[in-house]
Amino acid sequence: MRILLIEDDIRLAETLAEALTDQLYVVDIATDGESAWNCTKALDYDLLLLDLMLPEIDGITLCHRLRSHGYQKPVLMLTACDTISDKISGLDAGADDYIIKPVDLGELFARIRALLRRGNTISPPVLEWGNLQLNPSTYEVTYNHTPLHITPKEYSLLELLLRNGRRLLSRSVIIDHIWRTDTCPDEHTVKVHLRSVRQKLKAAGAPEDFIETIHGMGYRLKSLDLLQKS
Structure with missing residues (x-):
């Protein structure tokens, strides 16, 4: 399963990518919204892990653009923006789930598995x-x-x-x-x-x-x- 991790904090991105790779996901990293947009047009990702505060195109705008162009793969927002209005904005823009930094890796992995199951309804957990x-x-x-x-x-x-x-x-x-x-x-x-x-x-x-x-x-x-x- 291939994940696009969209995060401008390089150190955090590399740490998360390493943890996800240990979970046997293939992980590509984009450090700004424009690069992420180009990646989604070039490759078929199973899930996007999306920060909100990004250079070029912010996470809310990127998510809205993806959905308005018919992008249907799961989007999990991973961000330090923790107010109710932030969550509402993210979900209304088209995110499937929203998780606050700093994140517990076990919870993150469980949410990813849940979204991947939801995104492919013909596939059971096993x-x-x-x-x-x-x-x-x-x-x-x-x-x-x-x-x-x-x-x-x-x-x-x-x-x-x-x-x-x-x-x-x-x-x-x-x-x-x-x-x-x-x-x-x-x-x-x-x-x-x-x-x-x-x-x-x-x-x-x-x-x-x-x-x-x-x-x-x-x-x-x-x-x-x-x-x-x-």
Whole structure:
């Protein structure tokens, strides 16, 4: 899951980005409203974490602009502006939630998980596909109740596949979703991670083609009907 953190306090932004990365999110940082606006046009973010007091375009104006242009992804305002009128302004501008600095990280993570669930109503708190289960709250992945010991990137890859099911994901789309913009992995890197995930799934009892390759197009999870017949 990719988050855009919009915060002009560089030290705070880096601290929050590190904490969110530890929670297996991919985090990009924008330090002003104009850069954030450009980022949202260039990449598909799952959630925006937005400060109010920003250079170029303030958080309220940016949120209102995003919503007026049809932007529907969750926006969580994270700010020191703590009056009732500030909260009302933020929510009326289109924010989905509003949290006051200094923030408890546990509460922030819980609010992010709640917004991500709300933003994708087809996905339950625990993601499932056949015998595969992934719990975004505990980062546990099991196949037929057997724990899978996977790397953070493998976890992100499986989560992306589970959230998309039968939708085809190209290698470039996978890179856009699970690598930061300041890293430049090639498409072979995706193949390496997929191969490792497939091996671990197979070792736990999954069919070899649990993750399908559609040559020249991308990857997706095997049909549930076919999995039941396997």
